[in-house]
Structures are given as C-alpha cells and as structure tokens.
Amino acid sequence: xxxxxxxxxxxxxxxxxxxxxxxxxxxxxxxxxxxxxxxxxxxxxxxxxxxxxxxxxxxxxxxxxxxxxxxxxxxxxxxxxxxxxxxxxxxxxxxxxxxxxxxxxxxxxxxxxxxxxxxxxxxxxxxxxxxxxxxxxxxxxxxxxxxxxxxxxxxxxxxxxxxxxxxxxxxxxxxxxxxxxxxxxxxxxxxxxxxxxxxxxxxxxxxxxxxxxxxxxxxxxxxxxxxxxxxxxxxxxxxxxxxxxxxxxxxxxxxxxxxxxxxxxxxxxxxxxxxxxxxxxxxxxxxxxxxxxxxxxxxxxxxxxxxxxxxxxxxxxxxxxxxxxxxxxxxxxxxxxxxxxxxxxxxxxxxxxxxxxxxxxxxxxxxxxxxxxxxxxxxxxxxxxxxxxxxxxxxxxxxxxxxxxxxxxxxxxxxxxxxxxxxxxxxxxxxxxxx
Amino acid sequence: xxxxxxxxxxxxxxxxxxxxxxxxxxxxxxxxxxxxxxxxxxxxxxxxxxxxxxxxxxxxxxxxxxxxxxxxxxxxxxxxxxxxxxxxxxxxxxxxxxxxxxxxxxxxxxxxxxxxxxxxxxxxxxxxxxxxxxxxxxxxxxxxxxxxxxxxxxxxxxxxxxxxxxxxxxxxxxxxxxxxxxxxxxxxxxxxxxxxxxxxxxxxxxxxxxxxxxxxxxxxxxxxxxxxxxxxxxxxxxxxxxxxxxxxxxxxxxxxxxxxxxxxxxxxxxxxxxxxxxxxxxxxxxxxxxxxxxxxxxxxxxxxxxxxxxxxxxxxxxxxxxxxxxxxxxxxxxxxxxxxxxxxxxxxxxxxxxxxxxxxxxxxxxxxxxxxxxxxxxxxxxxxxxxxxxxxxxxxxxxxxxxxxxxxxxxxxxxxxxxxxxxxxxxxxxxxxxx
Numbered sequence: 037x038x039x040x041x042x043x044x045x046x047x048x049x050x051x052x053x054x055x056x057x058x059x060x061x062x063x064x065x066x067x068x069x070x071x072x073x074x075x076x077x078x079x080x081x082x083x084x085x086x087x088x089x090x091x092x093x094x095x096x097x098x099x100x101x102x103x104x105x106x107x108x109x110x111x112x113x114x115x116x117x118x119x120x121x122x123x124x125x126x127x128x129x130x131x132x133x134x135x136x137x138x139x140x141x142x143x144x145x146x147x148x149x150x151x152x153x154x155x156x157x158x159x160x161x162x163x164x165x166x167x168x169x170x171x172x173x174x175x176x177x178x179x180x181x182x183x184x185x186x187x188x189x190x191x192x193x194x195x196x197x198x199x200x201x202x203x204x205x206x207x208x209x210x211x212x213x214x215x216x217x218x219x220x221x222x223x224x225x226x227x228x229x230x231x232x233x234x235x236x237x238x239x240x241x242x243x244x245x246x247x248x249x250x251x252x253x254x255x256x257x258x259x260x261x262x263x264x265x266x267x268x269x270x271x272x273x274x275x276x277x278x279x280x281x282x283x284x285x286x287x288x289x290x291x292x293x294x295x296x297x298x299x300x301x302x303x304x305x306x307x308x309x310x311x312x313x314x315x316x317x318x319x320x321x322x323x324x325x326x327x328x329x330x331x332x333x334x335x336x337x338x339x340x341x342x343x344x345x346x347x348x349x350x351x352x353x354x355x356x357x358x359x360x361x362x363x364x365x366x367x368x369x370x371x372x373x374x375x376x377x378x379x380x381x382x383x384x385x386x387x388x389x390x391x392x393x394x395x396x397x398x399x400x401x402x403x404x405x406x407x408x409x410x411x412x413x414x415x416x417x418x419x420x421x422x423x424x425x426x427x428x429x430x431x432x433x434x435x436x437x438x439x440x441x442x443x444x445x446x447x448x449x450x451x452x453x454x455x456x457x458x459x460x461x462x463x464x465x466x467x468x469x470x471x
Numbered sequence: 472x473x474x475x476x477x478x479x480x481x482x483x484x485x486x487x488x489x490x491x492x493x494x495x496x497x498x499x500x501x502x503x504x505x506x507x508x509x510x511x512x513x514x515x516x517x518x519x520x521x522x523x524x525x526x527x528x529x530x531x532x533x534x535x536x537x538x539x540x541x542x543x544x545x546x547x548x549x550x551x552x553x554x555x556x557x558x559x560x561x562x563x564x565x566x567x568x569x570x571x572x573x574x575x576x577x578x579x580x581x582x583x584x585x586x587x588x589x590x591x592x593x594x595x596x597x598x599x600x601x602x603x604x605x606x607x608x609x610x611x612x613x614x615x616x617x618x619x620x621x622x623x624x625x626x627x628x629x630x631x632x633x634x635x636x637x638x639x640x641x642x643x644x645x646x647x648x649x650x651x652x653x654x655x656x657x658x659x660x661x662x663x664x665x666x667x668x669x670x671x672x673x674x675x676x677x678x679x680x681x682x683x684x685x686x687x688x689x690x691x692x693x694x695x696x697x698x699x700x701x702x703x704x705x706x707x708x709x710x711x712x713x714x715x716x717x718x719x720x721x722x723x724x725x726x727x728x729x730x731x732x733x734x735x736x737x738x739x740x741x742x743x744x745x746x747x748x749x750x751x752x753x754x755x756x757x758x759x760x761x762x763x764x765x766x767x768x769x770x771x772x773x774x775x776x777x778x779x780x781x782x783x784x785x786x787x788x789x790x791x792x793x794x795x796x797x798x799x800x801x802x803x804x805x806x807x808x809x810x811x812x813x814x815x816x817x818x819x820x821x822x823x824x825x826x827x828x829x830x831x832x833x834x835x836x837x838x839x840x841x842x843x844x845x846x847x848x849x850x851x852x853x854x855x856x857x858x859x860x861x862x863x864x865x866x867x868x869x870x871x872x873x874x875x876x877x878x879x880x881x882x883x884x885x886x887x888x889x890x891x892x893x894x895x896x897x898x899x900x901x902x903x904x905x906x
Contacts, residue, residue, distance in 0.1 A: 121778030137591045138581070138598035146573070151775045152832055153742050154805035154825030155855070156572045163573035182774055184815040185807055185825065192808040217814045238778075298788055299734065299767060307588050318779035325783025332734060332783065332791070334769050339617055340586045342891055343556030343673075344753035348760025348767065350887030353733055356767070370589035372620055373627040379652045380619040384901050390589030390620065393899065397587055400894030408890065420590070452785030455843065456777055459835035464828065466819055 038281040041271035042264075042418060042427050045281040047288065049402050049412035050357075054291050062287045062442065063277060069441035070275045070283075073434075078441055080448030085235030086433055089243055090265035090426070097230075098259065101245060104208065104228065105252035109143045112206070113167040116160070116190060117250045118149035119174035120182045122238020123210075125315040127250035130242065130425055132311030134256050142255020149173075149186030157186060161193055169194065172253075174210040174246055176232050178218025181460070210245050237448050239319045240433050243426070257422045264426030272434050282431050285359075285413060286439035292411055293331050293443065297357040301349065302335040304361045305398050306420065310337055316432055323440045323447040330443070339397050346401075350408045357411040362398055363420040366391035473716040476706035477699075477853060477862050480716040482723065484837050484847035485792075489726050497722045497877065498712060504876035505710045505718075508869075513876055515883030520670030521868055524678055525700035525861070532665075533694065536680060539643065539663065540687035544578045547641070548602040551595070551625060552685045553584035554609035555617045557673020558645075560750040562685040565677065565860055567746030569691050577690020584608075584621030592621060596628055604629065607688075609645040609681055611667050613653025616895070645680050672883050674754045675868055678861070692857045699861030707869050717866050720794075720848060721874035727846055728766050728878065732792040736784065737770040739796045740833050741855065745772055747863075754867055758875045758882040765878070774832050781836075785843045792846040797833055798855040801826035 038045040072078025073087065108115055117127060124147060131145060148160055171194065173187045194203040209222040209229040222229045230245035241247065243265050248258045274280045277287055289300065300320075302313050313335035324330035336345050349356065370390040374383060385393060402412050415431075417424050440447030461469035473480040507513025508522065543550055552562060559582060566580060583595055606629065608622045629638040644657040644664040657664045665680035676682065678700050683693045709715040712722055724735065735755075737748050748770035759765035771780050773795075784791065805825040809818060820828060837847050850866075852859050875882030896904035 120775065124775075125779065136597075137594045139594075151742050151772065152740070152825055152829040154801075154803040154829070156742055157825060158803045158805050159572045159574075162571075179815050181817075181828070182778075184817050185820075185828070188808055188810060188815065188817060189805075217816070221812075221814045298790060305587070307586050307591055314779070317776075321780045321783040321787070325780070325785075325787030327786065328788060330783055330787040332769070332788065333780070334767070337586065340555065340559075341752075343617075343888060344560065344749070345756045345760070345768070346891065347757040347885045347887045348765055350760075350890055351762065352756070352760030352765040353763060353767065355733060366589075368589040368593045370593050370624075373623055375623060377656075379656045380614050380623065381652070381901075382616075382619050382623060385620075385899065388899070390587055390592060393616070393620070394587040394589065396898040397891070397895050400898055401891040403894050404890040408887070450782045452782045452843070453778060455785055455839040456781065456832070456836040459838050460832050463831040463835055464820065464823070466816075 038278060038284045040274070040279045041281060042267060042424065043281055043431050044416040045284050046414035046416055047284070049406040049414070050288060052406070053411040054288075054295070058291045059277060059284070059287055062290065065442055066277060066283055066287060066438065067275045069438055072441050073437050079446035083235055083237045083240070083448035085233045086240035086243070088269065089233075089236065090262055090269045090430060093243070093262065097245070098248070098262065101230070101248050101252050101258065104249060105143075108170055108253050111168065112143065112170040114144045114146060114164055114169050115250070115253045116164070116169060116171045117145060117147050117174065118171060118183045118186050118190070119147070119246070120150045120180060121318065122241050123174035123183070123246055124150045125239075125311075125318050126242025126247040126429075129311035129315035130247065130251055130256060130261070130429075131254045133308045133420070133425055134422055135254060137308065140255065143253045145250055145254040148190065149183030152182055152185065157189060161189070164193075170206040170208065172208045172210060172249055173218065174232075175218050176212050176238075177216045178211060178221065179216075181457075208249070210249060239322055240448075242315070242429055260422035261426035264423035265430040267423075268427040268430035268434070272431065282435040283438050285415070286435045286442060288413055289331060289439050290442045292357045297355060297411060299332040299334055299356045301356055301358045302333065302361065303338055303358050305338050305394050306363060307337050307340065309361060312428075313337075319432055319436050320439070322450050322453075323436050324443055324445060326445050326452065329445060338401060339394075342401060349405050349410060354409045357413070358405060359413045359415060360398060360402060361415045361417065362395070363417050363424075365419045367420060473713060473719045475709070475714045476716060477702060477859065478716055478866050479851040480719050481849035481851055482719070484841040484849070485723060487841070488846040489723075489730070493726045494712060494719070494722055497725065500877055501712060501718055501722060501873065502710045504873050507876050508872050514881035518670055518672045518675070518883035520668045521675035521678070523704065524668075524671065525697055525704045525865060528678070528697065532680070533683070533697065536665070536683050536687050536693065539684060540578075543605055543688050546603065547578065547605045549579045549581060549599055549604050550685070550688045551599070551604060551606045552580060552582050552609065553606060553618045553621045553625065554582070554681070555585045555615060556753065557676050558609035558618070558681055559585045560674075560746075560753050561677025561682040561864075564746035564750035565682065565686055565691060565696070565864075566689045568743045568855070568860055569857055570689060572743065575690065578688045580685055580689040583625065584618030587617055587620065592624060596624070599628075605641040605643065607643045607645060607684055608653065609667075610653050611647050611673070612651045613646060613656065614651075616892075643684065645684060674757055675883075677750070677864055695857035696861035699858035699863075700865040702858075703862040703865035703869070707866065717870040718873050720850070721870045721877060723848055724766060724874050725877045727792045732790060732846060734767040734769055734791045736791055736793045737768065737796065738773055738793050740773045740829050741798060742772050742775065744796060748772075751867055754871050755874070757885050757888075758871050759878055759880060761880050761887060764880060773836060774829075777836060784840050784845060789844045792848070793840060794848045794850060795833060795837060796850045796852065797830065798852050798859075800854045802855060
C-alpha cells in the first residue's frame with residue numbers, strides 16, 4: 037500500500053503475480069525518468085508545461101474564465117463546445133463525473149466537432165432552433181477537419197440567426213497565443229479568446245482554458261479542481277516508489293507489461309467515471325502506443341459490466357490486469373428500505389447503504405478476479421468532488437509521463453495520428469495532397 | 472466480399488494477413504457448428520430459443536407491447552427501466568442508436584438497477600420528484616442484487632407518492648413465465664407482466680419483451696426491428712462461407728484468433744453506435760471468454776478516437792484486429808457551407824456532404840491501420856433505421872453462436888459471473904453464505 041498523499045495505491049492483489057524485487061529493480065530507472073520529467077532531459081521536453089501548471093497558472097486568467105462563464109450562464113441557453121481529442125475528452129470527462137446524472141447545476145454544455153457524423157450535427161442544429169446559443173471553439177491550429185467542419189456549420193447558423201455582430205459576440209475561441217488560422221480569425225473578427233499554452237499537448241491540457249472554460253460554464257468549481265491538482269503537484273514529487281503512488285502505479289504497469297499482461301482494464305464502481313475512462317485511454321494509449329509497444333487501455337464500469345465483460349475477466353484469456361478506482365467516502369448514505377414480504381430476499385441489507393454494498397462488490401470482485409488469474413491494482417480516492425478530481429487528473433498525467441519514459445518512448449508525441457489524415461486528404465482531393 | 476443478404480462483409484483489408492485456404496479450412500467445422508445451432512446438438516442447446524424467434528414471435532404479444540407503450544406515453548412523463556446485463560444493454564443500445572442525439576421522439580426512458588451507485592439512484596429520485604413515473608422491472612429471478620435494490624427503492628418511492636393501488640398500476644414486470652420471486656410478486660400484486668422466454672438467455676433477449684417494451688416506449692418502431700431480424704433469420708442460413716456474411720465474420724475471427732490477434736476492436740464511424748458496442752461486448756465477451764480462451768472485445772467511435780486510441784491502433788503492439796461498421800446511405804445530405812475567407816482551408820469540401828467526408832475518413836483509416844499491421848474486417852449496412860438495426864442484432868447473435876462453437880466453448884453459459892456474487896454474499900453476510 038503506497039498511501040502518502042491523497043490517493044492510495046493498494047497493491048495487495050498483485051503480490052502473488054510479481055516478485056518484490058521486480059518493483060525495486062526499477063528504482064534506478066524511475067530516478068532517471070524523474071530527471072527527464074523534472075529537468076527536461078528526455079524526448080518531448082518541449083511539452084512539459086503541464087508539470088508546474090497547477091501552481092503557476094495566472095490567477096487573473098482563472099478569474100477571466102469564471103467571469104466569462106458567469107456571463108454565458110446569464111446570456112445563453114446552450115454552450116456548444118467544439119473540439120476533438122485533447123480539446124474534447126478532458127472537459128467531457130470532468131463534466132460527466134461532477135455533474136448530476138439527471139438534470140444539471142450549470143449551463144447546458146454540449147459538444148460538437150468530435151467526429152464527422154452528419155446525423156449528429158443536423159440533430160444538434162434542430163435542437164438549438166429558437167434557443168440562445170454560444171460557441172466555444174477549441175483548436176490549436178483551427179484547421180483540424182472535424183472541429184473546422186462543425187465550426188463552419190454552426191457559424192453559418194449563428195450568422196443567419198443573430199446577424200454578424202451578435203454572432204461574433206457569441207463566439208469564444210481557445211487557441212494558440214499567436215500562430216494558426218483560428219488565432220488569425222479570432223483577432224480579425226474580435227472574438228473573445230483564451231490561450232492554449234504552446235508547451236502543453238492536447239491530452240495534458242484539461243487544466244488549461246481548454247478544459248476550464250467549458251467546465252466553469254457547466255457549473256464545476258474550477259478553483260477546487262485546480263487546488264486538487266496543485267496538491268497532487270506538491271505530493272507526487274518523491275522518486276521513492278514507496279512514497280509516490282503515481283510512480284508506483286507507473287512502475288507496476290511496466291512490471292506487468294514485461295510479464296506479458298498486455299491489456300489494462302480500468303474499472304470503476306462509479307458510473308459517472310465513464311468519461312474519465314475515455315480521457316485516461318487517450319492519455320495512456322496515445323502516450324505509450326508507439327514503436328510496436330504499449331499496454332492496450334480498455335475500461336469497464338462495475339457492477340454493470342460484471343454482467344457483461346465480467347465473464348471474460350473471470351475466465352477468459354489471461355493477458356489482462358485491472359486497475360480498480362473507488363471513492364471511499366459514503367457521500368449519499370442511501371439506505372435500502374425494509375420490505376415486509378422480502379420476496380427479493382434483500383432484508384439482510386436493510387442496515388446497509390448502497391455505498392457499503394457497492395464497496396463490498398468491489399472487494400468481492402477484486403478477490404474473484406485475483407483468484408481467476410488477473411493482477412489487480414486499486415486506486416483509492418477519499419471523495420468524489422472537484423478537488424479530488426483535479427488531484428486524480430494530475431496523478432494520471434504524472435504517472436503517464438513516468439510510465440512512458442520507463443517503456444522507452446516519448447510520452448508527448450503522437451506520430452501515428454497523421455497517417456489516416458494524409459490518406460483522407462488524398463481521397464478527398466485536398467489541394468497539395470492529390471497524389 | 473461476402474454480400475448475399477443485407478449486410479456485406481468486406482474482407483479486402485484482411486487478405487495480406489491470412490492465406491486464402493485458412494478460411495476454407497474451417498468450412499467443415501462451420502457445417503458441424505451449424506448443426507449444433509440448428510439441430511440443437513451442441514452444448515447449451517436449451518438456450519436456442521432466439522434462433523427462430525423473429526419468425527415465430529406471437530403477433531398478439533407484439534400488439535400488447537405496443538398498446539402498453541402507447542398507454543404509458545399518454546399517462547407518464549418518465550419510464551424507468553430496471554435491469555442489468557442482458558436485461559439492460561439491448562434496450563439501451565437500440566434506444567441510443569435510433570433516438571435523436573438531442574431531444575426525443577417517444578417517452579423519456581431512463582435506466583436504473585444496472586449498478587449499485589447510491590449517487591446515481593439518489594439523483595434519479597430527486598429528478599423524478601413531482602413527475603408522473605412508471606417502472607418496468609426486468610429480471611428472470613427477481614433476486615439479482617442490483618435491480619432488486621433499485622426496485623425496492625423505487626417501489627417505496629412510488630407507494631409513498633401514489634399510494635399502493637396507483638403505484639401497482641404503474642409497475643410493469645418482465646420476468647419468467649412461472650418461476651421466480653418476481654413472477655410471484657407480480658401475480659400477487661396484480662402487476663401487468665410480460666414473459667422472458669425460458670429458452671433465451673439474457674444476452675440473446677433484446678428482441679423479446681425484455682427489449683421491445685422499453686424500445687416501443689422510447690418511440691422505436693419495434694415491428695420494423697422485428698422485420699429486419701426476420702429477414703436476417705431467412706438470409707443467414709447457408710453454411711457456405713461465401714454466402715453467409717455472419718458465418719464468414721465468425722470464421723475470420725477464429726482464423727485471426729489462432730494467429731494471435733487476441734483483441735477485436737469494434738469501430739464505428741457513427742457515434743450513436745456507442746451503446747451497440749457495449750451490447751456487442753457482452754454478447755461476444757460473455758459467450759467466448761471462458762476456459763482461458765476468447766477474443767477480448769474492445770470498441771472505439773471514429774473519428775473521435777482517431778484522436779485518442781488511433782495512435783495505438785496505428786503504431787502500438789500488434790495483437791489487434793479491427794471490425795469497422797458503417798452505414799452506406801447518406802440519410803442527411805448535410806452540406807459543408809462555403810466561406811469567403813477560407814481561413815480553415817475547407818473550401819475544397821463545399822461540394823461534399825459530411826457523410827461523404829466521413830466515408831472517406833473510414834476508407835483512409837482502414838488503409839492506414841492495414842498498412843500499420845492491423846487486419847481489418849468491414850461490415851457494411853445499407854441504412855441506419857429500425858429494420859437494419861434488427862438485422863444487425865440478429866447478424867451478431869448468429870455470428871456469435873458460430874464463433875463460440877468454432878472456438879470450442881458453450882455460447883450460452885456464463886459460469887464466471889457467479890464468482891464475485893458468491894464472494895459478495897459472504898462479505899455482506901447473506902443468510903446461507905456466512906462462511
């Protein structure tokens with residue numbers, strides 16, 4: 037159990053799969069990789085801006101984001117956030133985790149430009165008919181095909197609905213400080229704009245204006261989110277694997293990878309974590325899946341998927357390990373009511389809360405899968421709120437940088453993402469790509 | 472290309488990974504497995520009720536489902552469907568695929584009992600306050616922990632809100648014809664009820680009242696859904712691998728599995744397929760993941776995940792194959808508008824629709840991933856509507872039965888699902904499980 041700091045790594049269900057000295061054998065490499073991260077001596081060192089971001093972000097910029105969000109919540113019915121990849125997954129993940137499952141506390145925030153579905157976009161246009169709408173378009177270059185198409189369609193709709201001047205007042209741009217097509221457009225049209233720091237890549241950008249503006253609009257307390265990340269930045273500094281749960285998580289991943297556990301299943305017992313699982317898949321999959329290497333990232337929501345992929349986890353091919361995430365505090369105290377007839381046989385649970393039953397489902401599953409041959413890592417988070425979510429985001433980013441460096445790859449590039457684009461430009465006859 | 476029937480299997484991006492005779496070598500086994508399916512000579516033969524279900528379902532029962540849904544749509548604001556596993560994933564999948572991405576055409580249908588999150592359930596209870604609510608509880612036994620807890624809480628809420636008599640009129644039960652706790656409760660309390668056929672397992676039950684009632688309530692044309700499945704039942708009958716795309720899909724899966732492609736990534740370029748991917752994961756994962764065997768089922772939505780897991784697919788560890796699903800007809804004709812300034816450089820696309828761009832993204836991705844070392848199967852469906860969805864559901868069920876028999880396992884049991892339950896009952900002190 038590595039439990040210094042806020043998130044604990046419980047490794048009791050991994051001991052029978054690895055030897056004690058396998059982890060300690062990585063200690064030197066961890067120290068070397070730590071230097072790459074903190075001294076910028078490794079590949080991709082131009083993209084380390086996320087490392088000290090929580091403690092150094094300009095407070096005035098946080099206030100400007102909050103003021104912009106407050107103004108939006110007064111002026112509009114729906115905020116459409118246009119972005120893909122790192123300009124989409126982070127905000128969506130945190131919004132899904134911290135907003136109520138039904139209804140909402142902030143402005144209605146929806147997404148576009150995260151794919152090329154004409155059906156989705158036409159249904160969105162039908163939905164916003166007659167509503168007061170604003171757009172936050174997020175793109176470093178402004179020329180990425182998916183968000184550019186969505187922005188064109190929505191801009192045309194807004195110019196038609198509101199006229200040029202009012203439409204411009206309803207468009208907020210998040211892009212590079214000085215370069216790129218979107219910066220040029222924003223400056224010319226006088227759109228309100230925010231900056232994507234040049235030294236922070238998409239999948240590490242959730243705590244910048246990329247994530248913060250949509251989240252503030254959706255009613256998330258972004259100062260709490262940042263305070264949690266700042267706490268993580270301070271906590272996760274030791275190179276000692278017994279004192280840094282993020283590094284221990286990274287090191288265990290590589291120990292398991294070397295033993296042939298080629299797929300990691302991120303498992304949460306809280307359904308609102310589904311979006312976080314997608315964000316985590318981009319972070320680790322894009323950082324590590326290169327040069328023929330990398331742990332394949334998959335995810336499940338339990339107990340839902342215990343009645344689905346659970347069968348495979350218990351008895352299928354043994355190339356999987358699981359990382360179980362849980363929130364330990366019982367924040368709802370939701371009781372199971374007594375029933376006179378007890379037809380369902382649940383009266384033995386009436387002195388328990390759903391949280392207690394859910395926690396025992398977790399313990400039961402960890403035991404069962406362990407006994408079935410699946411190594412289990414458990415990340416235990418005290419509470420589900422904005423502060424701890426910020427902590428968790430930073431925890432995973434730091435663990436990912438460490439894990440990728442340990443596996444010998446650059447944690448910050450994504451060379452393979454270009455290939456389908458080149459083919460697509462050629463098939464579509466984009467000027468300069470005809471053959 | 473195997474293109475007899477409605478769904479075509481395009482195998483051009485698999486030819487460089489397998490030899491022609493690898494597929495034909497399975498022809499005899501396919502005929503033997505076909506007998507197991509059609510003559511009931513294999514393991515799990517008691518659960519073949521799904522095979523002829525589309526052509527034999529009682530028409531009067533379809534009408535009764537439609538009438539019940541119509542009555543609900545007049546009487547209530549929200550229908551809460553309580554179920555887990557096969558009593559949840561099918562209805563959710565088809566609802567997500569066929570309902571608009573924003574707004575809705577039918578009654579509001581939401582889900583409960585698919586996990587043990589107290590937060591989710593308390594937020595649902597807050598959401599329905601003051602609304603007119605009905606419940607459809609779906610469980611063969613009535614004692615599965617997750618739905619039983621949700622039903623208890625919602626029943627208590629309804630008895631409080633409406634009184635005993637009216638609450639009873641708002642509860643619809645879908646359960647076994649004669650056995651189990653829920654059947655007993657339904658008969659005693661006089662709930663309207665529907666039957667889960669005894670010879671159809673959960674993951675094969677979407678076309679029975681399990682899926683049909685929630686879907687009819689949500690505004691899905693269930694007669695079209697059934698007509699598509701009936702067409703598939705008639706089409707997918709040949710044992711010749713060149714004439715049966717479902718069997719060819721199953722056989723290719725096992726050829727790839729034998730070559731060490733241990734993970735299948737189901738990829739769709741239509742975001743509304745996300746729920747169908749989850750249904751597919753249960754179908755194949757639970758049917759095949761046993762005895763240390765099975766292809767691990769994962770999924771992506773493109774082009775969203777081309778900016779996430781796309782990097783891994785292109786350059787990561789080579790143990791993956793991909794199955795790409797696409798709908799070929801352009802049903803929206805959504806145009807990309809001209810822009811005088813062309814800052815985003817998209818004017819070369821103004822004579823194209825989003826569907827055309829999306830289809831070229833698919834072609835571009837298939838080429839790129841193929842060239843990166845990933846075998847690609849492509850399932851081409853003419854149109855996205857209820858008829859073709861019914862066809863697709865049956866296509867996958869028949870392919871799954873074939874694939875599981877080819878790999879030597881029982882397609883219809885799920886022995887591993889019990890193990891976490893046993894542990895959980897013991898940890899919770901359920902009478903009879905104390906130690």
